[in-house]
Amino acid sequence: MTGVGALEAPIGVFDSGLGGLTVLRALHERLPGEDLVYFGDTARVPYGTKGAKTVRAFAQQDAGLLVSRGVKMVVVACNTASAFALDHLREILPVPVLGVINPGVRTALAATSGGAVGVIGTSGTIRSEKYQAGLAEGGLGEGQIVAQECPLFVPLLEEGLQSHRMTDLAIEEYLAPMRSAEVDTLILGCTHYPLLKDEIAHFMGPEVKLVDSADALAAAAQERLQELDLLRPEVAAERAGELSFLLSDIPWKFPEIGARFLGQPIENMKTVGLDEMEEAGHAMEQL
Numbered sequence: 105m106t107g108v109g110a111l112e113a114p115i116g117v118f119d120s121g122l123g124g125l126t127v128l129r130a131l132h133e134r135l136p137g138e139d140l141v142y143f144g145d146t147a148r149v150p151y152g153t154k155g156a157k158t159v160r161a162f163a164q165q166d167a168g169l170l171v172s173r174g175v176k177m178v179v180v181a182c183n184t185a186s187a188f189a190l191d192h193l194r195e196i197l198p199v200p201v202l203g204v205i206n207p208g209v210r211t212a213l214a215a216t217s218g219g220a221v222g223v224i225g226t227s228g229t230i231r232s233e234k235y236q237a238g239l240a241e242g243g244l245g246e247g248q249i250v251a252q253e254c255p256l257f258v259p260l261l262e263e264g265l266q267s268h269r270m271t272d273l274a275i276e277e278y279l280a281p282m283r284s285a286e287v288d289t290l291i292l293g294c295t296h297y298p299l300l301k302d303e304i305a306h307f308m309g310p311e312v313k314l315v316d317s318a319d320a321l322a323a324a325a326q327e328r329l330q331e332l333d334l335l336r337p338e339v340a341a342e343r344a345g346e347l348s349f350l351l352s353d354i355p356w357k358f359p360e361i362g363a364r365f366l367g368q369p370i371e372n373m374k375t376v377g378l379d380e381m382e383e384a385g386h387a388m389e390q391l
């Protein structure tokens with residue numbers, strides 16, 4: 105979007121569900137003067153177990169919905185959607201689109217001290233091999249890239265079991281190979297994993313650097329908005345940006361678990377019907 109009003113327009117952020125609230129939180133902390141509109145596809149979550157075609161179709165609708173709300177940029181908070189749909193969205197959307205994978209890869213390449221780099225994520229993200237390809241392009245050899253899907257982390261965290269022995273067991277099961285491979289940097293390639301940072305750091309040991317893709321993405325969004333002259337001016341940074349929430353369903357535990365991911369209570373929630381989502385997806389094809 106260009107033209108009058110683009111600067112004051114909100115930034116749109118979407119995710120498969122509530123996990124992207126960690127990205128929204130990082131964006132709000134970094135860009136407190138910007139208005140942020142979040143869309144969570146809570147009716148169709150998870151994306152991490154679904155095939156590429158389905159994720160791409162859902163992502164088109166999610167992004168289309170945000171565009172219909174007049175956003176100046178779309179941030180794909182979901183790693184799985186970034187893996188399968190980013191290139192497609194960049195082709196069809198009329199606004200800049202930012203995904204979570206490149207910022208995470210760049211941060212990891214800057215952090216590693218020449219050892220191996222690990223990446224963990226949903227089955228879809230890891231099987232897409234997008235993180236692995238980015239790390240390889242950045243100069244890492246095959247033996248320096250260790251990838252692991254961790255499908256149980258998402259449901260455990262959505263049940264609020266962050267500090268629980270079931271989660272400790274899952275961490276041990278998934279991350280023991282990372283520890284044996286002596287990775288020096290580990291990318292938390294899923295919206296939910298920043299919530300497990302302390303537990304993962306404890307298991308991996310203090311020498312392993314953890315790359316939080318939410319922080320990396322927020323920094324990249326700031327940079328991109330600056331380049332495009334779309335960042336609200338300094339004076340406006342003193343205003344408190346508004347947060348609003350669109351959801352395709354309000355699951356029973358959303359307000360409680362969502363507040364934990366966001367770090368503050370969730371207000372201004374509205375639901376969007378799947379028919380409106382479909383229309384928004386089609387509208388993107390007609391641009």
Ligand code: DGL
Binds near residue numbers: 226
């Ligand atoms: N948001 C997803 C991701 O970052 C995790 C949840 C899901 O599987 O939909 O990959």
